[in-house]
Every structure is written in structure tokens, then in C-alpha cells.
Amino acid sequence: MKIQGKLFLWLAVFMLAMAITYGVWSKEPAGTTALVLAFGLSVMIGFYLAFTARRVDALAQDDREADVADEAGDVGFFSPHSWQPLSLAVGGALAFMGVVFGWWLLFFSLPMLLVGLFGWVFEYYRGENRTQ
Template sequence: MKEQGKIFGGFAVFILIMAVVYGLWTTHSSHGTEAAGTTALFLAFGLCAFIGYYLAFTARRVDSGAGDNPEAEVADDAGEVGFFAPHSWQPLALAVGGAIAFLGVIFGWWLLWWGLPIILIGLYGWVFEFYRGEDQNQ
């Protein structure tokens, strides 16, 4: 994780430099200023900085993995990654609700009133799907 944090940190610095250069370049152009690209680059810098900080902060708290060892083999990272639900309908509910909510941005904000309950039901079901029914752990 330490290496990934450094990669994202370096990428964030590169994007910050490019955002400043792009902002200055478009400010002095003959067509006027262009704020959307500059804003997008600064937001991309913020996202990369957040991810880099998270990875660097988490790397201090967990054991170093095979990715941090330059002499590691690919097989050193083999094993169980985590638990993933084998059969869940909740992502479908989240996708349908998200699609309806994003269509609300296009056609009218009133569609959010239809999409938001579907999103909340899907999110609730996904979080608590192993706390009820036949999948309940005792």
C-alpha cells in the first residue's frame, strides 16, 4: 500500500502542476477563460490526493503486503481477498434507483422522488442482507 500511496501522491502533484499550467494558458488565450477544464483538473488533483493520503495512512496501520516488497513474486499475494455475496439482488436495485435519480438531472428533479426510495431500499438491503433470513449468522 505504501507504493500505491506514493504513486497516487506523485500523480496528484502532476495533475496540480498541469491544472495551474492549463489555467494560466487558457486565461491568456484569445478566446477568453475556460473554467470547466481547470476546475476538473483541480478536482482530479483533490481526488488523487485523497486516495494517496488514504493509502499512505492505511499502510502505516497494516502489515506490508507483497506489493511493497520489490523481491516478491506474484504468488505471494495469492489467497483469500475477502467475502463477497454470491447472490445479491441489491446492486440491481441500486443501479435502477441511481439511473432514475440521474435521469432526474436531465428530465426534471421530480424524478429524484422516485429514484431516492429505490436507492435507500437497495442500500438498506445490501448492508443488512446477511443479518436476516436464511443467511443470518448466529
């Protein structure tokens, strides 16, 4: 994780340099603001990864002598047939269309967003105090 933290912190330095250069040359506030926000996001991610890297064991990617197969194994559990991302995507699309066409559209998108979000988070929690 150390290399990812360094990568994002270097990306933050680059974004700051580009934000300053773009802001001075173009004098356009929207692009400058976007680059400054990208700088902030890169700093947050880089700081988190660098902070977390001190608390976890060294991974294979931190070792220069490691092979690709050293990091092989299970990545995690992913639901094979979930409809919740579709509901969340449709609700999100309607919410963003509400910004364009009218805020009244948020009344239809908010229930879809909530159903998709809660359904996805609690998809495998059925019954009382189920842990598996």
C-alpha cells in the same frame, strides 16, 4: 500499501501541474475545476494510503524480491446472487435523469435508492443480532 500511496501522491502532483497548465492556456473554468478536484481526490487517497501503510505490516507488493504468488489467498466474500446492485443502479439512473428532466423524478428514485442501499448493506443480516 506504500507504493500505492506514493503513486497517488505523484498523480496529485501531475494533476496539479496539468490543472495550472490547462487553466493558463485555455482559460476555461469547467475543465480547470475538474482537474483541481482530481488533484484533491488524489491527495486524499494518497494521504490515506500513506497514513495507513505505517500502521499495517509490509505486504508482498512492498518487497522487491516478492513473487506474485506471495500475495495469493482469499480476497473476501462476494455475494454470488444479489439483486440489490440492480435496484441501486436503477435508482441512481433515475436520480440522475431527474437532474435532466425534472426534480419530480427524485420522488420515484429515492425509494429505489434506499431499498437498494439498505438491502445491499444488510443483505446477510437476518434475524435478531445475527453475526454470521
